[in-house]
Amino acid sequence: MTSVATPAVSASPLTDRISLADIARAHDVRFILATFVDMTGKPCAKLVPVEAADELEAGAMGFAGYAAGLIGQKPQDADLIAVPDLASFTPVPFIKEGLAIIHCDPHVNGQPWPYAPRVILKNTLARLADQGMQAKIGAEVEYFLVNRNDDGTLSTADARDDSPRPCYDARGVTRMYDHLTSISEAMNGLGWGNYANDHEDAAGQFEQNFNYADALTTADRVVTLRYILNILAEQRGMTATFMPKPFTDRTGTGLHFHLSLWSGAEALFPGDDSGDGSGADDGGRGLGLSGLAYSFIAGILEHAPALQAFLAPTVNSYKRSGATTSSSGATWSPRKASFGGNDRTHMIRVPDNKRIELRSGDGSANPYLAIATAISAGLDGVEKAADPGLPSGPGESKPDAHLLPATLLHAVEALRRDPVILASLSGDAEIGRYYADAKEEEFLSWHNQVSDWEIRTYLTSI
Numbered sequence: 001m002t003s004v005a006t007p008a009v010s011a012s013p014l015t016d017r018i019s020l021a022d023i024a025r026a027h028d029v030r031f032i033l034a035t036f037v038d039m040t041g042k043p044c045a046k047l048v049p050v051e052a053a054d055e056l057e058a059g060a061m062g063f064a065g066y067a068a069g070l071i072g073q074k075p076q077d078a079d080l081i082a083v084p085d086l087a088s089f090t091p092v093p094f095i096k097e098g099l100a101i102i103h104c105d106p107h108v109n110g111q112p113w114p115y116a117p118r119v120i121l122k123n124t125l126a127r128l129a130d131q132g133m134q135a136k137i138g139a140e141v142e143y144f145l146v147n148r149n150d151d152g153t154l155s156t157a158d159a160r161d162d163s164p165r166p167c168y169d170a171r172g173v174t175r176m177y178d179h180l181t182s183i184s185e186a187m188n189g190l191g192w193g194n195y196a197n198d199h200e201d202a203a204g205q206f207e208q209n210f211n212y213a214d215a216l217t218t219a220d221r222v223v224t225l226r227y228i229l230n231i232l233a234e235q236r237g238m239t240a241t242f243m244p245k246p247f248t249d250r251t252g253t254g255l256h257f258h259l260s261l262w263s264g265a266e267a268l269f270p271g272d273d274s275g276d277g278s279g280a281d282d283g284g285r286g287l288g289l290s291g292l293a294y295s296f297i298a299g300i301l302e303h304a305p306a307l308q309a310f311l312a313p314t315v316n317s318y319k320r321s322g323a324t325t326s327s328s329g330a331t332w333s334p335r336k337a338s339f340g341g342n343d344r345t346h347m348i349r350v351p352d353n354k355r356i357e358l359r360s361g362d363g364s365a366n367p368y369l370a371i372a373t374a375i376s377a378g379l380d381g382v383e384k385a386a387d388p389g390l391p392s393g394p395g396e397s398k399p400d401a402h403l404l405p406a407t408l409l410h411a412v413e414a415l416r417r418d419p420v421i422l423a424s425l426s427g428d429a430e431i432g433r434y435y436a437d438a439k440e441e442e443f444l445s446w447h448n449q450v451s452d453w454e455i456r457t458y459l460t461s462i
Helices: 020-026 052-059 117-130 170-175 177-188 215-235 291-302 304-311 317-321 365-384 409-415 429-447 452-458
Strands: 031-037 043-051 080-084 099-108 134-148 154-156 196-199 207-211 239-241 253-262 348-352 355-358
Touching: 020 052, 031 052, 031 080, 031 117, 031 170, 031 215, 043 052, 043 215, 052 080, 052 207, 099 117, 099 215, 117 365, 134 365, 170 177, 170 196, 170 348, 177 196, 177 207, 177 215, 215 239, 215 365, 253 291, 253 365, 291 304, 291 348, 291 355, 291 365, 304 365, 304 409, 304 429, 317 409, 409 429
Parallel strands: 031 099
Antiparallel strands: 031 043, 080 099, 134 154, 134 207, 134 239, 134 253, 196 207, 253 355, 348 355
């Protein structure tokens, strides 16, 4: 996971291999957070002393899966066993001296647990590999820095950050210099290649970017970065939130993914001419993509309503995607399943001929599930040689383009009607139904709460 320059790690003389304990000691790590996420994206972990690293590596660390969260278990089920992926070992001394994180694949009874998000993504990538392809992914992680007031309301952590159009404001970035630079230095120290840190479109909102990588590495890094942001913000008395729409009148928080397919060192998305759109397989669309890339786009567009159950997986998500405007004048959230060129109003933006940007995801998305289902949708398009037609013009969409779901319940219903996406979680539609049922329950739990809006609207209306 990390390309940080590290001390040389020697194999144990007893086993003639490099163990987790060897890696930890080479980095002066004393404790390891053995981490996995549930389907909601909540990070679950045990803090393991380096003296017990061998037991962790041998599969001796059990979790009560039902207690961990939404991960397909009942109270009576056998333990989830956290099996660490040594390639994901990440020292985080900027959090606590001597601490590291390692991402784990939950197993049950000796087999990878098919409900575990990281396992789901690995299963999808294995299917992709069977077709001779690999996915590379970039992620744009947006978030708000807020304070929670005594009355339960939220306020911007930087009280001076109150402009209706603060995007790229140099003063707002400077006031948050200590926080932003600490995150940047952490990412660069891990070898992630942080290349930009900016004030986003809403007061209190920021984005910090790192280089793209293979799909699993990027998903791990999104989870790790969220953890780093949460902890370092807390240490400065702030809350970092990835809630899609914490403020009614402000732009919401996205999680945009840049996707490309490769065959070894060969990029598969550029068209034959690798540039100006005149290649034989571009079909006159002018974006310079290959036929495979267009079919991949077509698959995502076809399955877009069901995908939103994973790209926008909370009740609050649809306050963002359903907004008609914000204080800045734009929501930056697509309403329809459209694609086009370098235009941020589309669900799929094509900034160049090497990648596509999927823009309908928000800050609450589980990166493993979002990437896995998007790849599955795209692969379905590739397998069917689907054609997305001509790209839409700036700010436009086709009359027959799918409307994205209006609420989480609409997204759940779309998921249940889509057999491809329903079966995209480890190839098992039952897992898709489990997820859909949980999300329907989440929607109804919210729906059953009486809100202030209802009191104001209905108390004396009749």
